[in-house]
Amino acid sequence: MWKIIRNRLDQGYRTSSYPKQPIALYERFRGRPQINRQCEPALIRQCAEACPQEAIDGASGALDLGRCTFCGLCEMQSQGKFVQFTQNFELGAATRDDLITDGSYTDLAAHAKQHFKKLFGRSLQLRQVSAAGCNACEADTNVLNTPFFDLSRFGIDFVASPRHADGIHVTGPISRNMKAALLTTYEAVPSPKVVIASGACSISGGPFYGSDEIVGDLSELLPVDLYIPGCPPHPLTTLHALLTFFK
Amino acid sequence: MDNLLQIANGEVVRRADIPDVSVETFGMTLAEFVRNGGFVVQFFAFAENDITRLLAVVRNDRLYVTSCVVGAEFPSLTGWVSEKFHMFEREIAEQYGIRPTAHPWLKMVRYHRNYSGADDVFGNDYAGEEIPGKYDCFKVEGEAIHEVAVGPVHAGIIEPGHFRFQCAGEEVLHLEIQLGYQHRGVERLLPTVPQRRLPIICEAIAGDTAIGHNLCCCQALEALAGLTVDVGAKVVRTIALELERIANHLGDLGALSGDVAFNPPAAYFGRMRGDFLNLLQVLCGNRFGKGLVRPGGVAFVMGEEQKKLLVAKLHEITPQVKNVCDLLFSAHTVQARFENTGIVSREMAEDLGLVGYAGRACGLPYDARIAFPTECYAELPHNTNQMTSGDVYSRATVRREEIMHSLALIELLLQRPETTARAMMMEERRLAADSLVVTINEGWRGEIAHCVLTGADGAIVRYKVKDPSFHNWTGLAMSLRNQGISDFPLCNKSYNLSYCGFDL
Numbered sequence: 001m002w003k004i005i006r007n008r009l010d011q012g013y014r015t016s017s018y019p020k021q022p023i024a025l026y027e028r029f030r031g032r033p034q035i036n037r038q039c040e041p042a043l044i045r046q047c048a049e050a051c052p053q054e055a056i057d058g059a060s061g062a063l064d065l066g067r068c069t070f071c072g073l074c075e076m077q078s079q080g081k082f083v084q085f086t087q088n089f090e091l092g093a094a095t096r097d098d099l100i101t102d103g104s105y106t107d108l109a110a111h112a113k114q115h116f117k118k119l120f121g122r123s124l125q126l127r128q129v130s131a132a133g134c135n136a137c138e139a140d141t142n143v144l145n146t147p148f149f150d151l152s153r154f155g156i157d158f159v160a161s162p163r164h165a166d167g168i169h170v171t172g173p174i175s176r177n178m179k180a181a182l183l184t185t186y187e188a189v190p191s192p193k194v195v196i197a198s199g200a201c202s203i204s205g206g207p208f209y210g211s212d213e214i215v216g217d218l219s220e221l222l223p224v225d226l227y228i229p230g231c232p233p234h235p236l237t238t239l240h241a242l243l244t245f246f247k
Numbered sequence: 248m249d250n251l252l253q254i255a256n257g258e259v260v261r262r263a264d265i266p267d268v269s270v271e272t273f274g275m276t277l278a279e280f281v282r283n284g285g286f287v288v289q290f291f292a293f294a295e296n297d298i299t300r301l302l303a304v305v306r307n308d309r310l311y312v313t314s315c316v317v318g319a320e321f322p323s324l325t326g327w328v329s330e331k332f333h334m335f336e337r338e339i340a341e342q343y344g345i346r347p348t349a350h351p352w353l354k355m356v357r358y359h360r361n362y363s364g365a366d367d368v369f370g371n372d373y374a375g376e377e378i379p380g381k382y383d384c385f386k387v388e389g390e391a392i393h394e395v396a397v398g399p400v401h402a403g404i405i406e407p408g409h410f411r412f413q414c415a416g417e418e419v420l421h422l423e424i425q426l427g428y429q430h431r432g433v434e435r436l437l438p439t440v441p442q443r444r445l446p447i448i449c450e451a452i453a454g455d456t457a458i459g460h461n462l463c464c465c466q467a468l469e470a471l472a473g474l475t476v477d478v479g480a481k482v483v484r485t486i487a488l489e490l491e492r493i494a495n496h497l498g499d500l501g502a503l504s505g506d507v508a509f510n511p512p513a514a515y516f517g518r519m520r521g522d523f524l525n526l527l528q529v530l531c532g533n534r535f536g537k538g539l540v541r542p543g544g545v546a547f548v549m550g551e552e553q554k555k556l557l558v559a560k561l562h563e564i565t566p567q568v569k570n571v572c573d574l575l576f577s578a579h580t581v582q583a584r585f586e587n588t589g590i591v592s593r594e595m596a597e598d599l600g601l602v603g604y605a606g607r608a609c610g611l612p613y614d615a616r617i618a619f620p621t622e623c624y625a626e627l628p629h630n631t632n633q634m635t636s637g638d639v640y641s642r643a644t645v646r647r648e649e650i651m652h653s654l655a656l657i658e659l660l661l662q663r664p665e666t667t668a669r670a671m672m673m674e675e676r677r678l679a680a681d682s683l684v685v686t687i688n689e690g691w692r693g694e695i696a697h698c699v700l701t702g703a704d705g706a707i708v709r710y711k712v713k714d715p716s717f718h719n720w721t722g723l724a725m726s727l728r729n730q731g732i733s734d735f736p737l738c739n740k741s742y743n744l745s746y747c748g749f750d751l
Binding site: 028071073129143148160175178201208210234 | 357358359373378379399400402403404405406407427428429430431432433435436439440441443444446447448450451452453454455457498511512514515517518520521525528529530531532533534535537538546547567570571573574577670672673745746747750
């Protein structure tokens with residue numbers, strides 16, 4: 001018994017004060033990219049050709065955050081002259097088009113549908129569906145339940161049964177073999193319901209784009225309300241997106 | 248041994264030098280090797296120019312490769328030699344439509360059409376809405392027997408898989424595990440994509456093993472492209488692999504705590520795991536180490552600032568890790584739940600060919616860091632395990648020991664003077680033609696092996712991936728026999744196998 005108490009005193013109180021107080025992530029973290037639209041076209045084309053995810057438009061220099069895995073190659077390739085990744089982890093978007101950025105970003109709070117805030121603002125239960133993800137998205141979603149983030153203090157929980165849920169949170173590029181289970185889970189969620197696509201895989205197939213064993217785009221199957229990019233999305237990216245969209 | 252070519256981990260071999268024997272000799276050679284205490288690392292089929300071959304990579308204290316041309320069938324080695332071949336033979340059947348005759352349990356592995364266009368060996372119809380779980384599971388007959396089905400969508404935030412228990416009351420008589428839900432077609436994809444996509448895909452084979460799998464990929468590309476990696480980069484790569492190991496072991500000890508309803512360490516382990524993921528983020532900006540390792544070295548240099556942060560955090564957190572481990576393992580109620588639960592005997596583990604900590608906890612000491620060292624492992628001290636009874640307690644204890652050992656390794660590595668100033672960018676490189684390379688690393692779950700074959704112009708013709716879970720899922724199924732079904736989560740988490748690493 002004493003050991004438990006001693007450990008508790010030793011461990012201390014760890015819950016983050018975000019969003020009341022801002023959090024700064026380590027400088028190497030790659031969040032929102034800043035894009036230099038005046039960059040010389042040859043360099044933009046070079047970055048576009050080098051990008052493993054084909055996320056850069058070689059002509060316009062726009063970056064598709066839904067395809068991006070934030071590997072940082074374009075920043076290295078251009079030595080920061082074309083793109084620089086900031087530590088801003090606020091990446092959630094309400095539409096697919098909002099993820100294709102030329103450097104400017106739409107305000108998620110303004111675009112979040114008001115009826116979701118009314119319905120789910122005080123209590124949001126989500127059913128997570130792992131649709132062939134690599135487990136990184138799942139792991140960094142799971143971590144929201146640990147003391148540092150403590151998701152449930154905001155009234156948001158992940159539940160076991162879709163019957164108890166207000167919506168689904170989908171990760172993974174949706175393999176053929178998971179398609180039926182995903183759709184059945186969605187149908188089991190009572191309306192009104194919300195659909196969240198989390199991670200590059202569920203938005204664009206992520207690293208697996210082009211494979212014919214995957215669907216690779218959740219919006220081909222279900223109407224998506226919230227997009228959370230990343231590979232995986234940092235827990236704070238998910239937390240910010242959930243809080244801004246629903247509260 | 249003429250029928251086996253000895254190779255080294257990460258060393259390019261000319262395909263022309265690989266023994267190409269008859270199917271019968273192939274089988275006899277492998278049978279003799281395994282009967283003499285050998286293990287299977289890779290065993291797969293590949294097709295080129297209308298000729299299909301079987302290729303096997305096997306190990307005792309050395310590595311060997313052999314191959315043979317194969318037709319529509321070959322005599323299965325599973326029934327009459329060893330269970331070590333079991334899953335590999337089923338995979339060959341599924342991928343190429345080649346039937347292993349007299350295989351005792353010829354069942355699909357991942358549920359997908361084969362690559363060759365031949366008739367499906369299992370008679371499945373992939374065009375319909377069938378899913379992997381629609382299969383006649385092994386059933387135990389009897390009035391008091393009931394079946395419990397779990398998944399693919401599970402209660403928590405966890406990967407999908409299907410478990411079918413045959414129970415008499417609370418006691419599980421048999422557990423059958425059906426995977427394949429996360430099959431993304433990785434092996435089919437890899438030879439068709441530009442080289443720059445390879446590390447990105449390999450980091451996503453299993454996100455919690457991003458460093459492990461990507462090391463195998465980059466080491467293979469380095470060997471084929473003739474790239475050297477400087478010592479400073481190897482230090483960073485080794486640190487990253489050990490950080491990955493620690494983070495996952497901590498997370499699982501926390502999950503095990505939660506499963507025996509001991510919430511304080513569950514919470515503390517979870518938080519500490521996050522601290523280690525944040526150290527990977529310090530190195531490369533990603534909590535899973537994605538983007539760190541690239542062919543030729545590392546994409547992000549470990550400078551003085553990063554080193555200082557790592558040293559400081561390790562200094563702060565190591566006593567906390569010790570204390571929380573002590574809190575968990577000294578609780579009598581925890582011991583009562585862990586001890587003698589989910590036992591896999593040494594004989595069973597050996598016959599199945601279990602790898603990693605699951606194998607070590609059963610008394611199989613194989614650790615690829617010792618047997619086939621890569622990166623900095625040849626110069627680092629080894630770890631040994633005392634508790635090897637094959638139960639949950641042994642697996643948890645082995646993992647606790649590995650955490651402490653890995654912390655010590657990182658400390659040693661951080662003291663090394665070598666640094667690398669070169670941040671490697673991903674580039675397309677010319678690969679050696681008509682070659683084979685096998686790369687093995689000890690991921691946190693166990694032996695990861697990638698095997699790459701190139702063709703006449705250096706293009707990759709076959710990229711074979713083996714995650715340690717490929718061996719170990721059967722261990723989990725066996726550990727449930729004669730256990731209470733309520734101990735399933737405990738056994739499952741004591742193994743914590745990768746669904747996506749298996750499914751590819």
